[in-house]
Amino acid sequence: MDAREVINRLKEHGYKITPQRQEIINVLVQENRHITVEDIHSKISRRYANLSMDTVYRNVGVLERLNVLSRADFGDGKGRYKLVDRERHRHHLICLKCGCSLEMDFCPLDHIDRREISDKNFHIIRHNFEIYGYCAACRGREG
Amino acid sequence: MDAREVINRLKEHGYKITPQRQEIINVLVQENRHITVEDIHSKISRRYANLSMDTVYRNVGVLERLNVLSRADFGDGKGRYKLVDRERHRHHLICLKCGCSLEMDFCPLDHIDRREISDKNFHIIRHNFEIYGYCAACRGREG
DNA sequence: AAATTAAATAGGAATGATTCCTGATTAGGA
DNA sequence: TCCTAATCAGGAATCATTCCTATTTAATTT
Incomplete structure (x- = not known):
């Protein structure tokens, strides 16, 4: 699943496309493996200061509910997310x-x-x- | 898996059989479904005051490492445990x-x-x- | 393009599960 | 019975996640 598809899905459901949301999607597309919320946050923070963890959590939640993101548990108490396949x-x-x-x-x-x-x-x-x-x-x- | 088998397994590995440990095992045997640490603790607390959560966590960890207990994630952030089958x-x-x-x-x-x-x-x-x-x-x- | 507004955000506090720490207790072997 | 490593209780600490609130903003409407 690429960034455009994810964004279309968000629009279909009436979500706004914010820069933060785009950054999060970009990271998920680029990584394309199961990563933590922390991973997403730190990658974006390098070039985009002032991104709150809550924003990442909120958006991960949105994407999960739209079924574009799947969650896996490694058993260490942290959720890990990856875009689903087409x-x-x-x-x-x-x-x-x-x-x-x-x-x-x-x-x-x-x-x-x-x-x-x-x-x-x-x-x-x-x-x-x-x-x-x-x-x-x-x-x-x-x- | 019944209580005796679990206790034997503990003994084989040099663990002591404390009353707390027995109570925890009893609850796991009786319930025989995926339950939380909180569930175990509250069931025992009714008749056995002063059982610390840490003790339950510690023992659940021991039993999990001995492969007599399996963990499942319902997705709500709490681990749930159940004795494995024979x-x-x-x-x-x-x-x-x-x-x-x-x-x-x-x-x-x-x-x-x-x-x-x-x-x-x-x-x-x-x-x-x-x-x-x-x-x-x-x-x-x-x- | 400006006004409007519901949605989204930052930041920090709160929550809740789990782990850590420490001093006291105890199971089980000698 | 004695000894000692294992275990415990209680509370503090940690860590992931969620909640709260005042502020900002995307996208629609005028």
Whole structure:
């Protein structure tokens, strides 16, 4: 997903396009991996002083609600965000060291026997699937 | 997993069995669903005053490191814990309302095309897969 | 282009989960 | 029973996130 698409999505839903919002989107587009709110804030702060964390949080929240941003939990208490891919939702191989993420074509819901769920009369709202480990570049220096 | 098994695991690893630890384990066994540290603490506090939150956190951490406890994120910033099952690891359907969890037999790693991962030279350490939604009992009162 | 206004912002305070610190207590082995 | 490392309680500290409020601004209307 590129910046233009994200901005269009915001406009469609009546959100204003502020410079801060654009900067945040730019960082997300450029990084294209799961990054923290802190990461976003510090990258922008280098050239754009006076950006409040609240603004980043607020915008990350907006983008998440518009389904252009997906959240992953590394288990350290910080949310990490990455723009979703264009076509369909994707799951990721996420590197515990550098934070890069590799897309998979695989979605478990395409493979699960639906009877597992319908038999239990369960109403699915959402699902998580992430694989964590070390990417090719980070293997070998895991210790 | 029952209380005895958990305690054996602790002993094997040289941990002492304190009354606080036993109470925490009892609650986890009795509830057998994903519950917060706060939940554990308040349940025990009713009959056992002066239990510090830190003690619950510390013990949850110990049990998690021993792989007898699994953590799930509902996305509200609180960790939720549940004893793992005996046989093999399981994934769950987790109710966003009551927190109950239903086991699935399905594990995505059994179905994924391994080439998706080996082609990328990725070293898997762990994975998450949870389905969130509403259980049979909670459907209908979702709003 | 100026006026208007709901939305968005900065900054700082507040919250809430989790961790850290310290001195006191205790489980379990000797 | 004694000893000691492990564990604990309580409270302070930390850290991510949210809330509050006065100010600014994007985008629409005149």
